[in-house]
Amino acid sequence: MTAPILAAQGLSKCFGSRKVIDGVELNASRGEIVGIVGPGGAGKTVLLKLLAGLITPDEGTVHAFGNDFAGLDADQRAAVWERFGVLFQNYALFDFMTVGENIGFPLEQRRRGDEVGKGAAAAARSAEIASRVAVRLREVDLPGTQHLYPNELSGGMKKRVALARATIADADVLLYDDPTAGLDPVTSSKIFALIERLHPVRTGITVVVSHDIDRMLPVCQRFILLDKGRIRFEGDRAAADRSTDKMVRTFFDSSARLSGSDKTPIGVHRQFSSIELLSLKGGRCSPPSSLEYAPSGAQSKQGGGLRRKLRGVRSISILSDPLSEPTADEPTADEPTADEPTAASRVSR
Protein backbone atom coordinates (compact mmCIF):
# COMPACT_ATOMS: atom_id res chain seq x y z
CA MET A 1 0.00 0.00 0.00
CA THR A 2 1.22 3.46 -0.80
CA ALA A 3 1.77 6.05 1.91
CA PRO A 4 -1.48 7.80 2.73
CA ILE A 5 -2.07 11.22 1.21
CA LEU A 6 -4.07 12.27 4.24
CA ALA A 7 -3.62 10.67 7.63
CA ALA A 8 -5.30 11.65 10.85
CA GLN A 9 -4.29 10.10 14.17
CA GLY A 10 -6.21 10.34 17.40
CA LEU A 11 -7.95 13.49 16.31
CA SER A 12 -9.98 15.32 18.96
CA LYS A 13 -11.51 18.75 19.00
CA CYS A 14 -13.58 20.49 21.65
CA PHE A 15 -15.70 23.58 21.31
CA GLY A 16 -16.19 24.86 24.79
CA SER A 17 -16.85 21.79 26.90
CA ARG A 18 -18.30 19.79 24.03
CA LYS A 19 -16.13 17.23 22.36
CA VAL A 20 -17.12 17.57 18.73
CA ILE A 21 -14.49 15.21 17.33
CA ASP A 22 -13.37 12.38 19.54
CA GLY A 23 -10.45 10.13 18.69
CA VAL A 24 -10.86 9.92 14.95
CA GLU A 25 -8.38 7.91 12.91
CA LEU A 26 -8.47 8.24 9.17
CA ASN A 27 -6.16 7.29 6.35
CA ALA A 28 -6.76 7.93 2.72
CA SER A 29 -4.41 6.59 0.10
CA ARG A 30 -3.78 7.67 -3.44
CA GLY A 31 -6.70 7.13 -5.73
CA GLU A 32 -9.32 6.67 -3.04
CA ILE A 33 -12.72 8.29 -2.84
CA VAL A 34 -13.89 8.27 0.74
CA GLY A 35 -17.46 9.01 1.68
CA ILE A 36 -18.33 10.43 5.10
CA VAL A 37 -21.89 10.14 6.29
CA GLY A 38 -23.55 10.81 9.60
CA PRO A 39 -26.42 12.62 11.22
CA GLY A 40 -26.45 16.41 11.34
CA GLY A 41 -24.17 17.79 14.02
CA ALA A 42 -22.03 14.65 14.09
CA GLY A 43 -18.96 16.73 13.34
CA LYS A 44 -18.51 16.00 9.64
CA THR A 45 -17.79 19.60 8.74
CA VAL A 46 -15.40 20.02 11.65
CA LEU A 47 -13.61 16.81 10.65
CA LEU A 48 -13.24 18.03 7.09
CA LYS A 49 -11.77 21.31 8.27
CA LEU A 50 -9.41 19.47 10.58
CA LEU A 51 -8.28 17.39 7.61
CA ALA A 52 -7.74 20.56 5.61
CA GLY A 53 -5.68 22.09 8.40
CA LEU A 54 -8.13 24.95 8.76
CA ILE A 55 -8.89 24.03 12.38
CA THR A 56 -6.15 23.04 14.79
CA PRO A 57 -6.94 19.84 16.66
CA ASP A 58 -6.80 19.76 20.46
CA GLU A 59 -5.27 16.31 20.31
CA GLY A 60 -3.86 14.22 17.51
CA THR A 61 -2.22 15.07 14.23
CA VAL A 62 -3.12 15.46 10.60
CA HIS A 63 -0.49 14.60 8.02
CA ALA A 64 -1.00 15.76 4.46
CA PHE A 65 1.45 14.35 1.92
CA GLY A 66 3.51 13.20 4.88
CA ASN A 67 3.74 16.67 6.47
CA ASP A 68 2.26 17.28 9.88
CA PHE A 69 0.15 20.44 9.66
CA ALA A 70 1.18 21.44 13.17
CA GLY A 71 4.85 21.47 12.22
CA LEU A 72 4.57 23.62 9.09
CA ASP A 73 5.53 27.27 8.84
CA ALA A 74 3.42 29.66 6.81
CA ASP A 75 5.19 29.07 3.51
CA GLN A 76 5.20 25.31 3.83
CA ARG A 77 1.54 25.35 4.74
CA ALA A 78 0.84 27.53 1.74
CA ALA A 79 2.54 24.94 -0.44
CA VAL A 80 0.39 22.18 1.04
CA TRP A 81 -2.80 24.21 0.72
CA GLU A 82 -2.08 24.81 -2.95
CA ARG A 83 -2.73 21.10 -3.41
CA PHE A 84 -6.08 21.27 -1.64
CA GLY A 85 -9.47 22.05 -3.11
CA VAL A 86 -12.41 22.39 -0.75
CA LEU A 87 -16.08 22.87 -1.44
CA PHE A 88 -17.53 24.34 1.73
CA GLN A 89 -20.98 23.55 3.01
CA ASN A 90 -22.02 27.23 2.99
CA TYR A 91 -20.63 27.77 -0.53
CA ALA A 92 -18.03 30.22 0.84
CA LEU A 93 -18.15 32.22 -2.39
CA PHE A 94 -16.49 35.59 -1.93
CA ASP A 95 -19.37 37.99 -2.14
CA PHE A 96 -17.12 40.87 -3.14
CA MET A 97 -16.02 39.06 -6.30
CA THR A 98 -17.86 38.00 -9.41
CA VAL A 99 -18.39 34.34 -10.25
CA GLY A 100 -15.50 34.46 -12.70
CA GLU A 101 -13.16 36.06 -10.18
CA ASN A 102 -14.23 33.56 -7.54
CA ILE A 103 -13.46 30.57 -9.70
CA GLY A 104 -10.21 32.02 -10.98
CA PHE A 105 -9.10 33.07 -7.50
CA PRO A 106 -7.05 29.96 -6.62
CA LEU A 107 -5.20 30.31 -9.94
CA GLU A 108 -4.65 34.03 -9.43
CA GLN A 109 -3.29 33.37 -5.97
CA ARG A 110 -0.86 30.84 -7.31
CA ARG A 111 0.32 33.22 -9.96
CA ARG A 112 0.89 35.87 -7.33
CA GLY A 113 3.11 33.39 -5.59
CA ASP A 114 5.50 32.41 -8.36
CA GLU A 115 5.62 34.91 -11.19
CA VAL A 116 5.24 38.62 -10.95
CA GLY A 117 4.56 38.83 -14.64
CA LYS A 118 4.17 42.06 -16.54
CA GLY A 119 2.82 43.01 -19.93
CA ALA A 120 2.32 40.29 -22.49
CA ALA A 121 3.13 37.35 -20.25
CA ALA A 122 0.69 38.51 -17.59
CA ALA A 123 -1.98 39.14 -20.18
CA ALA A 124 -1.49 35.67 -21.60
CA ARG A 125 -1.77 34.17 -18.15
CA SER A 126 -4.96 36.12 -17.45
CA ALA A 127 -6.42 34.90 -20.71
CA GLU A 128 -5.50 31.35 -19.78
CA ILE A 129 -7.19 31.69 -16.41
CA ALA A 130 -10.27 33.15 -18.05
CA SER A 131 -10.48 30.27 -20.49
CA ARG A 132 -10.07 27.67 -17.75
CA VAL A 133 -12.82 29.41 -15.79
CA ALA A 134 -15.06 29.35 -18.84
CA VAL A 135 -14.44 25.64 -19.36
CA ARG A 136 -15.23 24.81 -15.74
CA LEU A 137 -18.37 26.90 -15.83
CA ARG A 138 -19.58 25.00 -18.84
CA GLU A 139 -18.88 21.76 -17.06
CA VAL A 140 -21.03 22.75 -14.11
CA ASP A 141 -23.74 23.86 -16.49
CA LEU A 142 -23.43 27.57 -15.84
CA PRO A 143 -21.88 28.93 -19.02
CA GLY A 144 -21.57 32.68 -19.35
CA THR A 145 -22.23 33.55 -15.72
CA GLN A 146 -18.74 34.96 -15.07
CA HIS A 147 -19.93 38.51 -14.53
CA LEU A 148 -22.66 37.71 -11.98
CA TYR A 149 -22.19 38.22 -8.26
CA PRO A 150 -22.86 35.36 -5.85
CA ASN A 151 -25.91 37.09 -4.39
CA GLU A 152 -27.53 36.91 -7.81
CA LEU A 153 -27.34 33.10 -7.82
CA SER A 154 -29.64 30.44 -6.43
CA GLY A 155 -28.39 27.98 -3.84
CA GLY A 156 -27.85 25.26 -6.41
CA MET A 157 -25.94 27.59 -8.69
CA LYS A 158 -23.74 28.69 -5.80
CA LYS A 159 -22.93 25.07 -5.01
CA ARG A 160 -21.90 24.50 -8.57
CA VAL A 161 -19.77 27.64 -8.69
CA ALA A 162 -18.14 26.52 -5.45
CA LEU A 163 -17.46 23.13 -7.02
CA ALA A 164 -15.88 24.83 -9.98
CA ARG A 165 -13.65 26.88 -7.69
CA ALA A 166 -12.63 23.88 -5.61
CA THR A 167 -11.54 21.93 -8.66
CA ILE A 168 -10.12 24.65 -10.91
CA ALA A 169 -6.52 24.28 -9.78
CA ASP A 170 -6.33 20.49 -10.24
CA ALA A 171 -5.82 19.90 -6.54
CA ASP A 172 -4.62 16.55 -5.27
CA VAL A 173 -6.85 16.55 -2.23
CA LEU A 174 -10.47 17.34 -2.97
CA LEU A 175 -12.79 17.74 -0.03
CA TYR A 176 -16.49 18.23 -0.64
CA ASP A 177 -18.80 19.21 2.19
CA ASP A 178 -22.34 18.31 1.25
CA PRO A 179 -22.01 19.10 -2.46
CA THR A 180 -25.59 18.27 -3.34
CA ALA A 181 -27.48 19.67 -0.34
CA GLY A 182 -30.72 21.15 -1.51
CA LEU A 183 -30.18 20.34 -5.16
CA ASP A 184 -32.61 18.63 -7.49
CA PRO A 185 -31.90 15.00 -8.40
CA VAL A 186 -30.74 15.75 -11.92
CA THR A 187 -28.20 18.32 -10.81
CA SER A 188 -27.12 16.10 -7.92
CA SER A 189 -26.38 13.27 -10.30
CA LYS A 190 -24.42 15.60 -12.52
CA ILE A 191 -22.42 16.85 -9.56
CA PHE A 192 -21.53 13.34 -8.46
CA ALA A 193 -20.58 12.45 -11.99
CA LEU A 194 -18.34 15.49 -12.02
CA ILE A 195 -16.84 14.57 -8.67
CA GLU A 196 -16.02 11.16 -10.02
CA ARG A 197 -14.56 12.53 -13.23
CA LEU A 198 -12.43 15.18 -11.50
CA HIS A 199 -11.15 12.71 -8.94
CA PRO A 200 -7.35 12.73 -9.06
CA VAL A 201 -7.02 8.97 -9.45
CA ARG A 202 -3.30 8.88 -9.95
CA THR A 203 -2.21 11.74 -7.75
CA GLY A 204 -4.62 12.25 -4.92
CA ILE A 205 -7.80 11.58 -3.03
CA THR A 206 -11.35 12.77 -2.79
CA VAL A 207 -13.39 12.96 0.39
CA VAL A 208 -17.11 13.55 0.09
CA VAL A 209 -19.37 14.41 2.99
CA SER A 210 -22.95 13.92 1.93
CA HIS A 211 -26.36 12.60 2.83
CA ASP A 212 -26.93 11.46 -0.68
CA ILE A 213 -26.15 7.79 -0.07
CA ASP A 214 -27.76 6.68 -3.30
CA ARG A 215 -25.34 8.73 -5.33
CA MET A 216 -22.38 8.08 -3.06
CA LEU A 217 -22.67 4.31 -3.22
CA PRO A 218 -21.42 3.90 -6.78
CA VAL A 219 -18.76 6.62 -6.43
CA CYS A 220 -17.10 6.05 -3.06
CA GLN A 221 -14.88 3.06 -2.42
CA ARG A 222 -14.98 3.42 1.32
CA PHE A 223 -17.42 4.90 3.79
CA ILE A 224 -17.08 6.37 7.23
CA LEU A 225 -20.08 6.79 9.45
CA LEU A 226 -19.51 9.53 11.97
CA ASP A 227 -21.69 9.72 15.04
CA LYS A 228 -21.23 12.23 17.82
CA GLY A 229 -17.65 12.84 16.80
CA ARG A 230 -16.63 9.18 16.72
CA ILE A 231 -16.24 6.79 13.86
CA ARG A 232 -19.08 4.36 14.18
CA PHE A 233 -18.40 2.40 11.06
CA GLU A 234 -15.70 2.25 8.46
CA GLY A 235 -15.64 0.05 5.41
CA ASP A 236 -16.99 -0.53 1.95
CA ARG A 237 -20.52 -1.07 0.92
CA ALA A 238 -20.46 -4.81 1.37
CA ALA A 239 -19.24 -4.39 4.93
CA ALA A 240 -22.01 -1.92 5.58
CA ASP A 241 -24.55 -4.38 4.30
CA ARG A 242 -23.15 -7.08 6.55
CA SER A 243 -23.04 -4.84 9.59
CA THR A 244 -25.43 -5.62 12.38
CA ASP A 245 -25.21 -2.11 13.77
CA LYS A 246 -28.65 -0.62 13.68
CA MET A 247 -27.41 2.81 12.73
CA VAL A 248 -25.19 1.58 9.94
CA ARG A 249 -28.03 -0.41 8.47
CA THR A 250 -30.34 2.53 8.76
CA PHE A 251 -27.92 4.77 6.94
CA PHE A 252 -27.02 2.43 4.18
CA ASP A 253 -30.40 0.84 3.68
CA SER A 254 -32.94 3.52 3.61
CA SER A 255 -32.79 6.30 6.08
CA ALA A 256 -29.88 8.07 4.50
CA ARG A 257 -32.33 8.77 1.79
CA LEU A 258 -33.76 11.41 3.94
CA SER A 259 -31.32 13.08 1.52
CA GLY A 260 -30.72 16.76 1.29
CA SER A 261 -29.02 18.83 3.90
CA ASP A 262 -28.68 18.77 7.65
CA LYS A 263 -31.47 21.24 7.68
CA THR A 264 -34.10 19.03 6.11
CA PRO A 265 -37.27 20.16 7.82
CA ILE A 266 -39.18 17.60 9.76
CA GLY A 267 -42.63 17.10 8.45
CA VAL A 268 -42.01 17.23 4.75
CA HIS A 269 -44.04 14.64 3.01
CA ARG A 270 -42.06 11.65 1.92
CA GLN A 271 -42.68 8.27 0.55
CA PHE A 272 -41.98 5.22 2.60
CA SER A 273 -39.73 2.31 1.98
CA SER A 274 -40.89 -1.22 2.05
CA ILE A 275 -39.02 -1.82 5.29
CA GLU A 276 -41.10 0.56 7.28
CA LEU A 277 -44.25 -0.74 5.74
CA LEU A 278 -43.26 -4.27 6.56
CA SER A 279 -42.84 -3.22 10.11
CA LEU A 280 -46.24 -1.67 10.12
CA LYS A 281 -47.56 -4.93 8.88
CA GLY A 282 -45.76 -6.65 11.71
CA GLY A 283 -47.74 -4.52 14.06
CA ARG A 284 -44.84 -2.96 15.90
CA CYS A 285 -46.44 0.43 15.77
CA SER A 286 -49.92 1.25 16.75
CA PRO A 287 -51.98 1.75 13.64
CA PRO A 288 -51.89 5.35 12.48
CA SER A 289 -54.77 7.14 10.94
CA SER A 290 -53.43 8.75 7.82
CA LEU A 291 -50.58 7.73 5.66
CA GLU A 292 -49.69 8.16 2.09
CA TYR A 293 -47.67 5.60 0.32
CA ALA A 294 -46.74 5.68 -3.30
CA PRO A 295 -45.41 2.26 -4.15
CA SER A 296 -42.99 2.01 -7.01
CA GLY A 297 -41.69 -0.80 -9.12
CA ALA A 298 -41.34 -4.18 -7.55
CA GLN A 299 -42.85 -3.15 -4.30
CA SER A 300 -46.12 -1.94 -5.62
CA LYS A 301 -47.91 -5.18 -5.07
CA GLN A 302 -46.92 -5.44 -1.48
CA GLY A 303 -47.48 -1.72 -1.00
CA GLY A 304 -50.95 -1.99 -2.42
CA GLY A 305 -51.77 -4.61 0.14
CA LEU A 306 -50.44 -2.44 2.87
CA ARG A 307 -52.38 0.53 1.72
CA ARG A 308 -55.49 -1.44 2.23
CA LYS A 309 -54.29 -2.47 5.63
CA LEU A 310 -53.51 1.06 6.66
CA ARG A 311 -56.79 2.63 5.78
CA GLY A 312 -57.92 4.84 8.62
CA VAL A 313 -54.46 6.20 9.34
CA ARG A 314 -54.81 9.70 10.76
CA SER A 315 -51.38 11.26 11.04
CA ILE A 316 -47.76 10.48 10.42
CA SER A 317 -44.63 11.90 11.88
CA ILE A 318 -41.33 11.86 10.13
CA LEU A 319 -38.18 11.33 12.07
CA SER A 320 -35.09 13.39 11.65
CA ASP A 321 -33.06 10.99 13.70
CA PRO A 322 -32.70 7.67 11.95
CA LEU A 323 -31.59 6.01 15.15
CA SER A 324 -35.04 6.18 16.63
CA GLU A 325 -36.34 4.30 13.69
CA PRO A 326 -37.70 1.24 15.41
CA THR A 327 -37.59 -1.07 12.46
CA ALA A 328 -34.28 -0.56 10.83
CA ASP A 329 -32.76 -3.74 12.14
CA GLU A 330 -35.59 -5.82 10.95
CA PRO A 331 -34.20 -8.23 8.43
CA THR A 332 -35.75 -7.93 5.07
CA ALA A 333 -35.16 -9.67 1.81
CA ASP A 334 -36.51 -6.72 0.03
CA GLU A 335 -33.79 -4.15 -0.72
CA PRO A 336 -35.30 -0.90 -1.87
CA THR A 337 -34.15 0.02 -5.34
CA ALA A 338 -31.42 2.59 -5.44
CA ASP A 339 -33.38 5.31 -7.13
CA GLU A 340 -36.52 5.08 -5.11
CA PRO A 341 -36.94 8.04 -2.82
CA THR A 342 -37.59 6.67 0.60
CA ALA A 343 -37.43 7.82 4.16
CA ALA A 344 -37.27 6.64 7.69
CA SER A 345 -40.56 7.35 9.20
CA ARG A 346 -42.38 6.52 12.28
CA VAL A 347 -46.02 6.19 12.22
CA SER A 348 -47.81 7.64 15.16
CA ARG A 349 -51.31 8.05 16.28
Next chain:
Amino acid sequence: MAALRLFRDTWRWTFRGSLRRQSGPFARQLYEVGNRSVVFITVTLGVLGMISVFQVLIQVERILPEFSVVGPAFIQTMVREFAPTIAGLMIATRVGSGIAAEIGSMVVTEQVDALRLCNADPIDYLVVPRFWACVIQTVLLSVYGGLVGVCAGAVVAHYAWEIPWGTFFSLNLVGYSDVTSGLWKAAAYGMAIPIAASQAGLETSGGSEGVGTATTRAVVNASFCVVVLDFIISGLSFMLLLGK
Protein backbone atom coordinates in the same frame (compact mmCIF):
# COMPACT_ATOMS: atom_id res chain seq x y z
CA MET B 1 -4.47 40.72 23.40
CA ALA B 2 -5.95 39.55 20.16
CA ALA B 3 -6.90 43.06 19.06
CA LEU B 4 -3.33 44.27 19.50
CA ARG B 5 -2.06 41.38 17.44
CA LEU B 6 -4.58 42.25 14.76
CA PHE B 7 -3.39 45.87 14.88
CA ARG B 8 0.22 44.79 14.46
CA ASP B 9 -0.60 42.41 11.60
CA THR B 10 -2.60 45.10 9.85
CA TRP B 11 0.45 47.35 9.79
CA ARG B 12 2.65 44.48 8.74
CA TRP B 13 0.44 43.69 5.77
CA THR B 14 0.28 47.37 4.91
CA PHE B 15 4.06 47.49 4.66
CA ARG B 16 4.00 44.39 2.47
CA GLY B 17 2.06 46.33 -0.10
CA SER B 18 -1.36 45.10 0.81
CA LEU B 19 -3.03 48.39 -0.11
CA ARG B 20 -1.55 48.43 -3.57
CA ARG B 21 -2.86 44.93 -4.17
CA GLN B 22 -6.21 45.73 -2.60
CA SER B 23 -6.63 49.12 -4.21
CA GLY B 24 -10.07 48.21 -5.56
CA PRO B 25 -11.50 47.07 -2.21
CA PHE B 26 -9.78 50.01 -0.54
CA ALA B 27 -11.48 52.52 -2.82
CA ARG B 28 -14.79 50.80 -2.23
CA GLN B 29 -14.33 50.85 1.52
CA LEU B 30 -13.42 54.53 1.40
CA TYR B 31 -16.67 55.18 -0.34
CA GLU B 32 -18.64 52.88 1.97
CA VAL B 33 -17.31 54.42 5.17
CA GLY B 34 -17.95 57.93 3.94
CA ASN B 35 -21.29 57.10 2.47
CA ARG B 36 -22.49 55.33 5.57
CA SER B 37 -21.62 58.10 7.96
CA VAL B 38 -21.80 61.46 6.21
CA VAL B 39 -25.52 62.06 6.75
CA PHE B 40 -25.31 60.80 10.29
CA ILE B 41 -22.45 63.13 11.12
CA THR B 42 -24.03 66.11 9.42
CA VAL B 43 -27.21 65.72 11.41
CA THR B 44 -25.60 64.90 14.75
CA LEU B 45 -22.95 67.59 14.71
CA GLY B 46 -25.32 70.12 13.16
CA VAL B 47 -27.92 69.60 15.86
CA LEU B 48 -25.30 69.39 18.58
CA GLY B 49 -23.69 72.63 17.40
CA MET B 50 -27.01 74.45 17.41
CA ILE B 51 -28.10 73.16 20.80
CA SER B 52 -24.82 73.78 22.56
CA VAL B 53 -24.52 77.33 21.24
CA PHE B 54 -28.13 77.94 22.24
CA GLN B 55 -27.60 76.63 25.76
CA VAL B 56 -24.33 78.44 26.26
CA LEU B 57 -25.82 81.71 25.07
CA ILE B 58 -28.73 81.40 27.48
CA GLN B 59 -26.32 80.89 30.37
CA VAL B 60 -23.97 83.64 29.21
CA GLU B 61 -26.89 86.04 28.81
CA ARG B 62 -27.81 85.51 32.47
CA ILE B 63 -24.33 85.91 33.88
CA LEU B 64 -22.49 88.38 31.72
CA PRO B 65 -24.20 89.74 28.67
CA GLU B 66 -20.99 89.67 26.68
CA PHE B 67 -21.21 87.42 23.66
CA SER B 68 -17.96 88.04 21.86
CA VAL B 69 -16.15 85.16 23.53
CA VAL B 70 -18.82 82.54 22.84
CA GLY B 71 -17.91 81.95 19.22
CA PRO B 72 -14.17 81.44 19.70
CA ALA B 73 -14.66 79.28 22.80
CA PHE B 74 -17.22 77.18 20.98
CA ILE B 75 -14.95 76.74 18.00
CA GLN B 76 -12.11 75.72 20.28
CA THR B 77 -14.11 72.98 22.02
CA MET B 78 -15.45 71.87 18.69
CA VAL B 79 -11.98 71.46 17.22
CA ARG B 80 -10.48 69.91 20.29
CA GLU B 81 -13.27 67.70 21.46
CA PHE B 82 -16.70 67.60 19.88
CA ALA B 83 -15.91 67.22 16.21
CA PRO B 84 -13.59 64.20 16.46
CA THR B 85 -15.33 62.51 19.35
CA ILE B 86 -18.89 62.82 18.13
CA ALA B 87 -17.82 61.87 14.62
CA GLY B 88 -15.86 58.98 16.15
CA LEU B 89 -18.84 57.73 18.09
CA MET B 90 -21.05 57.93 15.02
CA ILE B 91 -18.51 56.06 12.96
CA ALA B 92 -18.10 53.50 15.74
CA THR B 93 -21.80 52.68 15.60
CA ARG B 94 -22.42 53.03 11.91
CA VAL B 95 -19.20 51.74 10.39
CA GLY B 96 -18.16 49.51 13.27
CA SER B 97 -21.37 47.54 13.09
CA GLY B 98 -21.08 47.32 9.32
CA ILE B 99 -17.53 45.99 9.42
CA ALA B 100 -18.37 43.41 12.09
CA ALA B 101 -21.46 42.26 10.23
CA GLU B 102 -19.61 41.92 6.92
CA ILE B 103 -16.62 40.09 8.32
CA GLY B 104 -18.81 38.07 10.68
CA SER B 105 -21.00 36.79 7.89
CA MET B 106 -17.90 35.91 5.90
CA VAL B 107 -16.74 33.83 8.85
CA VAL B 108 -20.11 32.14 9.17
CA THR B 109 -20.37 31.37 5.47
CA GLU B 110 -16.83 29.98 5.55
CA GLN B 111 -15.47 32.65 3.20
CA VAL B 112 -12.67 33.32 5.64
CA ASP B 113 -11.76 29.62 5.60
CA ALA B 114 -11.81 29.67 1.83
CA LEU B 115 -9.52 32.70 1.76
CA ARG B 116 -7.05 31.01 4.07
CA LEU B 117 -7.10 27.86 2.02
CA CYS B 118 -6.29 29.87 -1.10
CA ASN B 119 -3.36 31.34 0.84
CA ALA B 120 -4.97 34.75 0.96
CA ASP B 121 -4.61 36.18 4.44
CA PRO B 122 -7.96 37.45 5.76
CA ILE B 123 -6.18 40.40 7.38
CA ASP B 124 -4.59 41.34 4.10
CA TYR B 125 -7.85 40.96 2.21
CA LEU B 126 -10.48 42.10 4.67
CA VAL B 127 -8.95 44.17 7.45
CA VAL B 128 -6.31 46.32 5.76
CA PRO B 129 -8.64 48.04 3.27
CA ARG B 130 -11.21 48.72 5.99
CA PHE B 131 -8.57 49.94 8.39
CA TRP B 132 -7.09 52.57 6.11
CA ALA B 133 -10.44 53.61 4.71
CA CYS B 134 -11.61 54.17 8.26
CA VAL B 135 -8.50 56.11 9.31
CA ILE B 136 -8.72 58.48 6.36
CA GLN B 137 -12.45 58.92 6.53
CA THR B 138 -12.53 59.50 10.27
CA VAL B 139 -10.06 62.34 9.94
CA LEU B 140 -11.88 63.84 6.96
CA LEU B 141 -15.29 63.41 8.52
CA SER B 142 -14.11 64.97 11.78
CA VAL B 143 -12.96 68.04 9.92
CA TYR B 144 -16.18 68.12 7.96
CA GLY B 145 -18.27 67.52 11.09
CA GLY B 146 -16.45 70.32 12.87
CA LEU B 147 -17.27 72.71 10.04
CA VAL B 148 -20.91 71.66 10.07
CA GLY B 149 -21.14 72.05 13.86
CA VAL B 150 -19.50 75.47 13.86
CA CYS B 151 -21.66 76.73 11.00
CA ALA B 152 -24.82 75.43 12.62
CA GLY B 153 -23.82 77.14 15.88
CA ALA B 154 -23.07 80.34 14.03
CA VAL B 155 -26.49 80.34 12.43
CA VAL B 156 -28.16 80.09 15.86
CA ALA B 157 -25.89 82.78 17.29
CA HIS B 158 -26.53 85.08 14.37
CA TYR B 159 -30.28 84.74 14.00
CA ALA B 160 -31.32 84.24 17.63
CA TRP B 161 -28.82 86.55 19.33
CA GLU B 162 -27.75 88.74 16.46
CA ILE B 163 -24.09 88.08 17.00
CA PRO B 164 -22.22 89.28 13.93
CA TRP B 165 -20.70 86.56 11.75
CA GLY B 166 -17.25 88.07 12.17
CA THR B 167 -17.42 87.99 15.96
CA PHE B 168 -18.52 84.37 16.06
CA PHE B 169 -16.14 83.03 13.44
CA SER B 170 -12.98 83.90 15.26
CA LEU B 171 -10.04 81.58 15.61
CA ASN B 172 -8.53 83.61 18.43
CA LEU B 173 -8.71 80.83 20.95
CA VAL B 174 -7.81 78.00 18.62
CA GLY B 175 -4.20 77.11 19.15
CA TYR B 176 -1.87 74.73 17.47
CA SER B 177 -2.33 72.21 20.27
CA ASP B 178 -6.12 72.22 19.84
CA VAL B 179 -5.79 71.32 16.19
CA THR B 180 -3.21 68.62 16.74
CA SER B 181 -5.14 67.19 19.65
CA GLY B 182 -8.29 67.05 17.53
CA LEU B 183 -6.51 65.44 14.61
CA TRP B 184 -4.74 62.93 16.80
CA LYS B 185 -8.03 61.95 18.31
CA ALA B 186 -9.61 61.51 14.92
CA ALA B 187 -6.71 59.40 13.69
CA ALA B 188 -6.67 57.28 16.84
CA TYR B 189 -10.41 56.63 16.65
CA GLY B 190 -10.02 55.87 12.97
CA MET B 191 -7.55 53.12 13.86
CA ALA B 192 -9.29 51.76 16.93
CA ILE B 193 -12.76 51.44 15.40
CA PRO B 194 -11.92 49.11 12.49
CA ILE B 195 -9.62 47.02 14.66
CA ALA B 196 -12.23 46.54 17.38
CA ALA B 197 -14.90 45.83 14.78
CA SER B 198 -12.79 43.48 12.66
CA GLN B 199 -11.70 41.58 15.72
CA ALA B 200 -15.31 41.10 16.77
CA GLY B 201 -16.16 40.01 13.23
CA LEU B 202 -13.30 37.52 12.96
CA GLU B 203 -14.24 35.99 16.30
CA THR B 204 -17.80 35.30 15.16
CA SER B 205 -18.96 31.77 15.79
CA GLY B 206 -22.14 29.85 15.35
CA GLY B 207 -24.49 30.90 12.61
CA SER B 208 -26.36 34.12 12.06
CA GLU B 209 -27.02 34.80 15.75
CA GLY B 210 -23.26 34.85 16.03
CA VAL B 211 -23.16 37.73 13.57
CA GLY B 212 -25.66 39.65 15.69
CA THR B 213 -23.57 39.15 18.81
CA ALA B 214 -20.44 40.17 16.96
CA THR B 215 -22.09 43.34 15.72
CA THR B 216 -23.20 44.34 19.19
CA ARG B 217 -19.79 43.63 20.58
CA ALA B 218 -18.15 45.64 17.82
CA VAL B 219 -20.27 48.71 18.57
CA VAL B 220 -19.75 48.46 22.30
CA ASN B 221 -16.00 47.91 22.04
CA ALA B 222 -15.48 50.55 19.38
CA SER B 223 -17.46 53.19 21.30
CA PHE B 224 -15.61 52.29 24.44
CA CYS B 225 -12.30 52.68 22.62
CA VAL B 226 -13.37 56.13 21.42
CA VAL B 227 -14.21 57.26 24.93
CA VAL B 228 -11.04 55.86 26.46
CA LEU B 229 -8.82 57.30 23.72
CA ASP B 230 -10.56 60.65 24.13
CA PHE B 231 -9.65 60.61 27.80
CA ILE B 232 -6.06 59.55 27.16
CA ILE B 233 -5.34 62.01 24.37
CA SER B 234 -7.06 64.88 26.20
CA GLY B 235 -4.97 64.09 29.26
CA LEU B 236 -1.74 63.89 27.25
CA SER B 237 -2.30 67.15 25.45
CA PHE B 238 -3.22 68.83 28.74
CA MET B 239 0.00 67.60 30.31
CA LEU B 240 1.99 68.74 27.30
CA LEU B 241 0.45 72.19 27.66
CA LEU B 242 1.32 72.31 31.34
CA GLY B 243 4.85 71.23 30.58
CA LYS B 244 5.41 74.18 28.27
